[in-house]
Amino acid sequence: MTDQWVSFSRFGDAELVSLTGEIDLANAGEIGKAIVGRITEAGKVLIDLTTVSFLDSAGVRLLDALVGDLLVHGTRTRLVVGERGAARMTLQLCAFREDVLTTDLERAAAELK
Amino acid sequence: MTQELRLPWDDDPDDLYEHAPCGYLTTLPDGTIVKVNQTFLVWTGYTRAELVGHRRFRDLLGSGGQIYHETHYAPLLRMQDEVHEMAFEVVCADNTTLPTLVNSVLARGPAKEPRAIRTTIFNATERRSYENELLHARRRAEDSERRVQVLQEIVANLAAAPTEAEVAEAVVRAPEPAFGAASSSIYLVDPERDLIIAVSSTDPTTGNWDDMPRSSPRAVARVAERGDLHVVGSVAEARKHFPDLVDNMLKSGRNTVVLLPLTTGGSDDRAGPETLGVLAFSFTGERKLGDNELRVVRLLGQQAGQALDRARLYDDARRREERTAFLGETTRTLDELHRLLPRARRLVDRVVPEIADWALLQLSIGNGIREESGGPVPDAALLESAEQRATMASVPIFPEPGDPLGCVVLPLTARGRVLGTLSMRMAPDRRGAAAERSFLIDLADRAGMALENARLYEQERETARTLQRSLLAADLPRGDARFAVETHYQAAGQDLEVGGDWFDAFMINKDRLAIAVGDVVGRGIDAATTMGQLRSAIRALAGDEVGPARLLEGLDRFVDRVETARMATVAYAEVDLVTGELVYSCAGHLPPLLQSPVGLPEFLLQARSAPLGSRAGDIRRTEQRLPLPAGSRLLLYTDGLIERRTRPIDKGFELLAREFGRRRDAPLPGLTTALADLLVGRDHADDVCLLCLSLGNEERIERSLGADRMQIAQLRSELRAWLVAHGVEAECRDAVLLACSEAVANAIEHGYRDDPFGMIDVVATVTAEAVEVRVTDRGTWRGAVTDVARGRGLQLIRESMDQVLFDRTDGTTVIMRRSRED
Numbered sequence: 001m002t003d004q005w006v007s008f009s010r011f012g013d014a015e016l017v018s019l020t021g022e023i024d025l026a027n028a029g030e031i032g033k034a035i036v037g038r039i040t041e042a043g044k045v046l047i048d049l050t051t052v053s054f055l056d057s058a059g060v061r062l063l064d065a066l067v068g069d070l071l072v073h074g075t076r077t078r079l080v081v082g083e084r085g086a087a088r089m090t091l092q093l094c095a096f097r098e099d100v101l102t103t104d105l106e107r108a109a110a111e112l113k
Numbered sequence: 114m115t116q117e118l119r120l121p122w123d124d125d126p127d128d129l130y131e132h133a134p135c136g137y138l139t140t141l142p143d144g145t146i147v148k149v150n151q152t153f154l155v156w157t158g159y160t161r162a163e164l165v166g167h168r169r170f171r172d173l174l175g176s177g178g179q180i181y182h183e184t185h186y187a188p189l190l191r192m193q194d195e196v197h198e199m200a201f202e203v204v205c206a207d208n209t210t211l212p213t214l215v216n217s218v219l220a221r222g223p224a225k226e227p228r229a230i231r232t233t234i235f236n237a238t239e240r241r242s243y244e245n246e247l248l249h250a251r252r253r254a255e256d257s258e259r260r261v262q263v264l265q266e267i268v269a270n271l272a273a274a275p276t277e278a279e280v281a282e283a284v285v286r287a288p289e290p291a292f293g294a295a296s297s298s299i300y301l302v303d304p305e306r307d308l309i310i311a312v313s314s315t316d317p318t319t320g321n322w323d324d325m326p327r328s329s330p331r332a333v334a335r336v337a338e339r340g341d342l343h344v345v346g347s348v349a350e351a352r353k354h355f356p357d358l359v360d361n362m363l364k365s366g367r368n369t370v371v372l373l374p375l376t377t378g379g380s381d382d383r384a385g386p387e388t389l390g391v392l393a394f395s396f397t398g399e400r401k402l403g404d405n406e407l408r409v410v411r412l413l414g415q416q417a418g419q420a421l422d423r424a425r426l427y428d429d430a431r432r433r434e435e436r437t438a439f440l441g442e443t444t445r446t447l448d449e450l451h452r453l454l455p456r457a458r459r460l461v462d463r464v465v466p467e468i469a470d471w472a473l474l475q476l477s478i479g480n481g482i483r484e485e486s487g488g489p490v491p492d493a494a495l496l497e498s499a500e501q502r503a504t505m506a507s508v509p510i511f512p513e514p515g516d517p518l519g520c521v522v523l524p525l526t527a528r529g530r531v532l533g534t535l536s537m538r539m540a541p542d543r544r545g546a547a548a549e550r551s552f553l554i555d556l557a558d559r560a561g562m563a564l565e566n567a568r569l570y571e572q573e574r575e576t577a578r579t580l581q582r583s584l585l586a587a588d589l590p591r592g593d594a595r596f597a598v599e600t601h602y603q604a605a606g607q608d609l610e611v612g613g614d615w616f617d618a619f620m621i622n623k624d625r626l627a628i629a630v631g632d633v634v635g636r637g638i639d640a641a642t643t644m645g646q647l648r649s650a651i652r653a654l655a656g657d658e659v660g661p662a663r664l665l666e667g668l669d670r671f672v673d674r675v676e677t678a679r680m681a682t683v684a685y686a687e688v689d690l691v692t693g694e695l696v697y698s699c700a701g702h703l704p705p706l707l708q709s710p711v712g713l714p715e716f717l718l719q720a721r722s723a724p725l726g727s728r729a730g731d732i733r734r735t736e737q738r739l740p741l742p743a744g745s746r747l748l749l750y751t752d753g754l755i756e757r758r759t760r761p762i763d764k765g766f767e768l769l770a771r772e773f774g775r776r777r778d779a780p781l782p783g784l785t786t787a788l789a790d791l792l793v794g795r796d797h798a799d800d801v802c803l804l805c806l807s808l809g810n811e812e813r814i815e816r817s818l819g820a821d822r823m824q825i826a827q828l829r830s831e832l833r834a835w836l837v838a839h840g841v842e843a844e845c846r847d848a849v850l851l852a853c854s855e856a857v858a859n860a861i862e863h864g865y866r867d868d869p870f871g872m873i874d875v876v877a878t879v880t881a882e883a884v885e886v887r888v889t890d891r892g893t894w895r896g897a898v899t900d901v902a903r904g905r906g907l908q909l910i911r912e913s914m915d916q917v918l919f920d921r922t923d924g925t926t927v928i929m930r931r932s933r934e935d
Contacts, residue, residue: 022829024826026822054847054850054851056854056858056906057905057906060909061905085847086850089851093908093912093913
């Protein structure tokens, strides 16, 4: 059900969660469940938001919860967000933790080495 | 004490006892006869042996006498020891009865115990016949008294009977109780038609019911002519004098007929008594009427005649009064309806059933008008021919007796022209035909005038409407992206003349727009013409450097020359489309209503002065300036919108402001119509005129969606496309999309938390400067948001937009505005 917004793959030794399209109140909950099911065992997680065209506060809540959980479990994680665009704007407006945001995948993977 | 005279012969006491002129009885206290004299035995035919020791006195009485004996005789005797002159009928041996008078004395013993009753019995045969005579006389006296009573009652009834019909009814009921007649009938004289008409009878199977001419040889007509009572004592007499009565007398078994003329006047030496009717009553068996009775019969004739005379006068007066009232009421009710068709219909409805059972109104106006009511419908060919005759000759046609059409046909004329005809079938009227004709002619005159007025009204109304339509339809400025004008004109309710309300909008120069709404005093074609003149005057006076105040001064001068425009009211405003500055002035007109993009609507109450050309009011014209932000709406309107008989005017203002405010997000097209519908409805007594100016290139998108999170994406996609189409910069666009999504999510999660079927309205407008979005839900507001997640949503709205307002007057409206230059 959530395949249109979320897909999973490996990027190096990290679990890569790729989000795409519009993430809002309507789908954030299901997307969250799908992601949690896949990353509990992962040691490193990269969440790619570069093709997310819309992100609302429900999406922010989802990311906030995910990042919080991962950090609690000692899983290292990065959010990849383009320098501009809807997702970046929303996260900025919410004053999301800058330290987990990166602008491209390569750099994010490097930061988790 | 005088010594008893010695008789010339020795009177044997026994013989005296036996043959005394009265009967003697001696009985025991229980009535058993123990001694009886010969006289009694002779009278009654009993033998002594039959009575003595065998019968009691009461056994000799009839059953009525026995009861009387029991209830009166015996108790009295016991109480008083004697009774006197008690009447008993003694039953004789041959069963005949002997009327007697009885005296008895109760003899008591030493211990006062009853021992014997001694009774004398007098033969009362002679005495009883005298009493019968008395009784008979008393009966006669009673009859006479009863007759007088019946007559008194009838006279009282006659006095109370207001109409001829009721008098006739009272009279016809008199002879049976008064004289013992078998039946009676009454005939009335109709002098106008020279007829005698049978109107009522206690036994309609008797007699001849045809109307008869007054000259008829029939008995009733003869007696009416002669004016004196006539008694037909027997069939033989009838055969001799009035053969027309014979058949009926034989058929209904009558032997005596009394024909009583009902007369009035009499004392008037000029004409002698006038006969108004004839009362005929008859008896089975030959009946002799005594002098007394005949006197009473004549008296009845006079009383009835006078009552009839009075009733006729009263009938005439009442009929005249009714007809006058009918005419007055007809004119009044026709005046209530101005238009031709309703008026024509009402005329027919007035006539049927009140004065006619069928009526047809045909008018040769326009395409022809035909209104019909009642029935049955008369013969079409006869009617048409009568209508033609009436129209051609312009004279009313009244039916003669026996006319096969039987209808009145009245030509309706006005200003020397026959408009058409009114045909009616009326109940045949026995009398007053002449008065009736003049009434009908009067009715035709009034109807003709009323219909002609309605025709003229239609004509003028049509002209006025055409004129008004052409004036109001004049081209209003369109196609300028900086503003839009929406107008609505609604004529007063269907039967009222056009009023003098108007609106106008025109460009003074390419950047200056003028708008006006005004109201001319009066109605109809004059008001419409004046309105056109004023409208032109405003267009002529307006100029770059003039402004509202000087323009109104110019109109004051204009009104001095065009008197019909005096006291007209005008609201006039100019808008600088570059700066957005509004300048306005009101001459006696209702204040314009302004809805700014944010906040509540407000009435513009400055720059007010008196109506145009007012002599008593303050006509120092001033003007007021204020900036109109893009997205403002300004409403000018006439008093028809506000004033309703059922609503105080301040409520009207309140309602207008509220409804205008509620619709600030509604599309401009249809807004003025919606306001008019809501405030005045369809049935209104005044014209309504509205003009709404919407300022700023108000491009807008409006969507309604259910309280369903799945629908947010769809909304967003439409909104995105719309923003893109308007060239809204990406950053602004994303911010608007985010804020809008959050506001909708907020409405779903909060406003409609308990209502999955709630609707959310989203309106976005875009101008060169900014994008504005309004998100409205009608759910419940729960005070400060404690939900952290929603708190983030609100934070996002605040962060992404420049201006955010919450309006919680009716549900929640979030008004968000973001500037495009960033």
